[in-house]
Amino acid sequence: SQTIHQWPATLVQPVGSPLSLECTVEGTSNPNLYWYRQAAGRGLQLLFYSVGIGQISSEVPQNLSASRPQDRQFILSSKKLLLSDSGFYLCAWNNRRAYEQYFGPGTRLTVT
């Protein structure tokens, strides 16, 4: 069966520091991968998605970036964090033949 991992689970970082969040998927190949952000008490905002290694589409211009160095690995990065980057970051995957997405456990980021 397929599983999706995210780490770290929680992170507290000062303003201006760099960020790296990692997501990996097991049990499938060639998945579509997604990064979402959820602000406190709010809905989901799609940040990036990827249909293959090195292929990244950005949905919202901001100081975040994403990379996909391997088929089942998706990384969210920032060079300098802002207070507004605080939130709950969710990674998700689906296969090419279905719309439903499967989510990881999330990373809670607090920028201080």
Added chain:
Amino acid sequence: GNSVTQMEGPVTLSEEAFLTINCTYTATGYPSLFWYVQYPGEGLQLLLKATKADDKGSNKGFEATYRKETTSFHLEKGSVQVSDSAVYFCALGTDKLIFGTGTRLQVFP
């Protein structure tokens, strides 16, 4: 464009009450429809889905019917439990997945 509208929360119910969370959509073509549930501090879990008109998705006592004539996919459960307290998201799948804003359900004993 494609969009999903959910009822505002929170929805507050006593245990064993009947639940309805409304969801309507706007879409071209024939989208798939989904309900996701998010428990506190966790990621989203797929609760149920329907892929064509008149399909009924069901899971864990929850049901939703794909109504093309009313462009709706309302979530229902006959008897809620305290453990059902969570945020519920309606979603529409076309070329990508579009989520509603979520509805918080609070069930009290």
